[in-house]
Amino acid sequence: xxxxxxxxxxxxxxxxxxxxxxxxxxxxxxxxxxxxxxxxxxxxxxxxxxxxxxxxxxxxxxxxxxxxxxxxxxxxxxxxxxxxxxxxxxxxxxxxxxxxxxxxxxxxxxxxxxxxxxxxxxxxxxxxxxxxxxxxxxxxxxxxxxxxxxxxxxxxxxxxxxxxxxxxxxxxxxxxxxxxxxxxxxxxxxxxxxxxxxxxxxxxxxxxxxxxxxxxxxxxxxxxxxxxxxxxxxxxxxxxxxxxxxxxxxxxxxxxxxxxxxxxxxxxxxxxxxxxxxxxxxxxxxxxxxxxxxxxxxxxxxxxxxxxxxxxxxxxxxxxxxxxxxxxxxxxxxxxxxxx
Numbered sequence: 077x078x079x080x081x082x083x084x085x086x087x088x089x090x091x092x093x094x095x096x097x098x099x100x101x102x103x104x105x106x107x108x109x110x111x112x113x114x115x116x117x118x119x120x121x122x123x124x125x126x127x128x129x130x131x132x133x134x135x136x137x138x139x140x141x142x143x144x145x146x147x148x149x150x151x152x153x154x155x156x157x158x159x160x161x162x163x164x165x166x167x168x169x170x171x172x173x174x175x176x177x178x179x180x181x182x183x184x185x186x187x188x189x190x191x192x193x194x195x196x197x198x199x200x201x202x203x204x205x206x207x208x209x210x211x212x213x214x215x216x217x218x219x220x221x222x223x224x225x226x227x228x229x230x231x232x233x234x235x236x237x238x239x240x241x242x243x244x245x246x247x248x249x250x251x252x253x254x255x256x257x258x259x260x261x262x263x264x265x266x267x268x269x270x271x272x273x274x275x276x277x278x279x280x281x282x283x284x285x286x287x288x289x290x291x292x293x294x295x296x297x298x299x300x301x302x303x304x305x306x307x308x309x310x311x312x313x314x315x316x317x318x319x320x321x322x323x324x325x326x327x328x329x330x331x332x333x334x335x336x337x338x339x340x341x342x343x344x345x346x347x348x349x350x351x352x353x354x355x356x357x358x359x360x361x362x363x364x365x366x367x368x369x370x371x372x373x374x375x376x377x378x379x380x381x382x383x384x385x386x387x388x389x390x391x392x393x394x395x396x397x398x399x400x401x402x403x404x405x406x407x408x409x410x411x412x413x414x415x416x
Contacts, residue, residue: 096126096138104126111195125359149197154189159205178202230361233324233352234286234411239335240321242312242408243364244283245328246300249376249391251276251384256377270380278388282395283325284364289405291367291398295388302335309338313349323349326358352406363409370408 095116102112109123116123129137150158158181166173166180167394169187173180178199185193193201202209209385260267260347279296281304292315294308309325321402327333331351342351354361375394398405 089309092140093138097135099123099126100130100138140294148191149191149193150185154191157188158201162202162205162207176202213358213360216357220355223355224358224361230326230352230411238322240284240316240319240323241326241411242283242316242323243286243326243362244281244312245359245362245364246279246296246305246330246370247368247371248277248279249372249387251278251381251387253379253381254372254377256373257379269378271381272381274384276384278384278391280306280391280395282364282367283308283312284367284398284405284409285401286409286411287336287406289398289400289402289407289409290400291395291402291405293392293395295392299328300332302332302337305330305332305335306338306341309342313345322347325349325351326354326362326364328354328362329352329356363411366408367405370404 097119099112099116102115103109103123107115109127110120112118113120113123126138131137139187148155161169161184162176162181166176166184169179169184171183171187178195181198181201182193182195184401185191185198230241233239251274253269255269258267264324279300281294281296281300282291283293284291294311296304298304312325313323333351359365371391371394376387379390381390
């Protein structure tokens with residue numbers, strides 16, 4: 077109990093100031109420094125120091141001073157050099173690997189400055205320098221950034237009240253599962269995630285209505301091809317045309333999306349049901365890609381699936397919740413209109 081109260085006193089600047097003030101008051105009332113030290117649980121030398129500070133500076137002498145702490149291991153110039161190095165590759169400094177981590181940074185500092193910093197200290201340096209631990213977003217190398225910037229169709233379509241805008245794509249979920257970073261309790265030193273040794277997967281065609289997050293899907297256990305795509309396209313056309321609006325379907329440039337098999341049928345649908353193809357190598361512009369990432373995060377990541385049927389049940393259970401519309405998907409797939 078006494079130790080807990082003393083810890084609470086030391087917890088804040090105000091509490092420590094009041095504690096010292098109480099000690100000075102007791103001395104002023106006639107108690108000796110030794111008696112006050114025993115009563116408050118401090119050392120005799122500490123109470124004597126309080127008295128001396130009070131005699132020299134009054135109440136200001138009892139306030140907290142700046143605590144310099146341990147001096148920095150790196151000088152300002154060395155700190156700047158480390159900051160520059162972290163924006164290059166470790167290979168530029170004859171270090172192994174192409175990614176910086178605590179171990180590599182520790183080796184760099186030892187090599188450049190002959191200063192020994194532990195791996196943990198170096199990991200803290202990343203945060204002190206403003207670095208963040210993030211997983212890179214994949215981007216296809218052949219995409220044309222200029223063409224992507226000029227692609228304004230989605231913005232115009234999303235603002236047209238006569239157009240019902242849908243986003244469509246295909247996806248596969250592996251029974252093997254996937255991993256992501258997670259919070260673990262302190263007693264778990266090294267979390268383990270089981271994976272089933274298989275390459276089995278289940279595919280899905282999916283389409284989401286941008287204005288309200290309504291989601292429709294169709295499982296595809298085998299291959300995505302022109303025929304299976306056409307079958308799903310007919311389902312989307314049937315379900316989306318009930319509102320009587322012009323339907324525009326956003327999708328990428330997979331070969332079977334342009335297949336001759338269904339070209340004539342698409343032409344027959346006329347302006348009431350049209351496909352709008354994204355720029356080449358630009359799948360990230362499709363809003364439904366965000367839906368797939370969300371499904372993986374809430375259904376697939378860090379889970380063990382002993383059978384493919386478990387994957388199907390988990391994923392389709394989530395899909396069913398979005399069948400009548402979803403505020404989550406509506407917000408996720410919202411198309412931000414630029415002000416330029």
